[in-house]
Amino acid sequence: MSSRVITYLPVVLFRHQGQCYAIEASAVKKQGQFDRLATEVLGNFSELFTAPLASAESAAVQWLELQGNAGQAWRLGLSAAAELIELPVQCVYPLPAILAALREMPALHALALFQNELIALLDAAVLQQMLERKSTECKKTL
Amino acid sequence: MSDSQLEQVLRQRQNSHQDIVDVDEPVIKLVIFRLGEQHFALAGESVKEVLPGTETVFYVPGMPASVEGVINVRGDIESVVQLHALLQLPSTVEKSSLHLTSILLARSKHMHSGLRVDRLLDVLDVAQNQVQPPPEALPDHLKPYVSGLLQFNGLAVAVLDVDALFNAWQTGQA
Numbered sequence: 001m002s003s004r005v006i007t008y009l010p011v012v013l014f015r016h017q018g019q020c021y022a023i024e025a026s027a028v029k030k031q032g033q034f035d036r037l038a039t040e041v042l043g044n045f046s047e048l049f050t051a052p053l054a055s056a057e058s059a060a061v062q063w064l065e066l067q068g069n070a071g072q073a074w075r076l077g078l079s080a081a082a083e084l085i086e087l088p089v090q091c092v093y094p095l096p097a098i099l100a101a102l103r104e105m106p107a108l109h110a111l112a113l114f115q116n117e118l119i120a121l122l123d124a125a126v127l128q129q130m131l132e133r134k135s136t137e138c139k140k141t142l
Numbered sequence: 143m144s145d146s147q148l149e150q151v152l153r154q155r156q157n158s159h160q161d162i163v164d165v166d167e168p169v170i171k172l173v174i175f176r177l178g179e180q181h182f183a184l185a186g187e188s189v190k191e192v193l194p195g196t197e198t199v200f201y202v203p204g205m206p207a208s209v210e211g212v213i214n215v216r217g218d219i220e221s222v223v224q225l226h227a228l229l230q231l232p233s234t235v236e237k238s239s240l241h242l243t244s245i246l247l248a249r250s251k252h253m254h255s256g257l258r259v260d261r262l263l264d265v266l267d268v269a270q271n272q273v274q275p276p277p278e279a280l281p282d283h284l285k286p287y288v289s290g291l292l293q294f295n296g297l298a299v300a301v302l303d304v305d306a307l308f309n310a311w312q313t314g315q316a
């Protein structure tokens with residue numbers, strides 16, 4: 001079996017409250033325009049930062065369909081458009097140990113410095129767990 | 143009768159000789175800095191490099207307030223954290239005074255990070271016996287992190303144990 005040297009990492013990039021986030025493109029199956037009446041999402045990315053049904057600026061405008069932990073797909077709502085980019089691998093860094101210990105968002109997996117901007121690389125599987133937990137908590141409070 | 147100036151000079155000279163480090167005494171290098179109104183030191187061997195406080199820090203989302211972010215150090219990234227919260231000191235770092243601050247690239251056996259300090263004061267060699275054990279009266283919140291106390295230019299300087307600092311962060315005590 002030949003091992004191929006990876007030079008670029010394709011990621012799906014999106015913004016939230018001025019910060020850049022990305023999910024490895026191999027975990028993303030589709031993307032589309034959010035329709036409040038027709039789109040079912042596991043959760044909106046903004047819910048991880050604020051209470052659900054918060055401000056209009058955190059309302060979803062797009063969705064990403066991601067490969068789920070148990071094989072089935074799930075959808076993530078985004079408050080801004082997402083785009084596919086290729087990150088040169090030399091821009092990608094593991095999370096420094098102290099940040100891994102202190103992170104409040106378990107899905108934060110790695111960092112990239114690209115075009116003088118920091119990109120937080122997220123683990124889609126952990127993100128799914130976080131949103132499922134959030135969704136369960138919300139149901140309990142209702 | 144008051145001392146003549148000569149006698150004062152001779153006394154000063156004698157005192158200054160007493161300050162000279164005995165070469166047979168083991169010496170340690172200390173990086174002395176200020177955090178708020180208090181003075182601290184780290185062992186020189188645990189500080190790899192000192193960077194200016196004006197280095198561009200990239201904010202990392204999803205981190206506690208004590209984490210400033212990361213900096214690019216010659217093509218690699220290094221985290222930057224503030225010691226203030228851990229040592230229960232008020233955070234005084236403001237954008238307008240960033241040029242006065244420094245980032246110490248500190249390392250322990252298992253971790254490393256940039257530590258923002260309000261002002262770097264000195265890097266000096268001191269005789270090991272000048273570092274006294276931490277006093278009983280040391281506030282409880284400092285006890286886990288202070289390994290010794292040093293008198294420097296009339297100031298009490300608490301020598302910090304970098305392993306204890308990193309360990310506190312790693313185990314979520316901070």
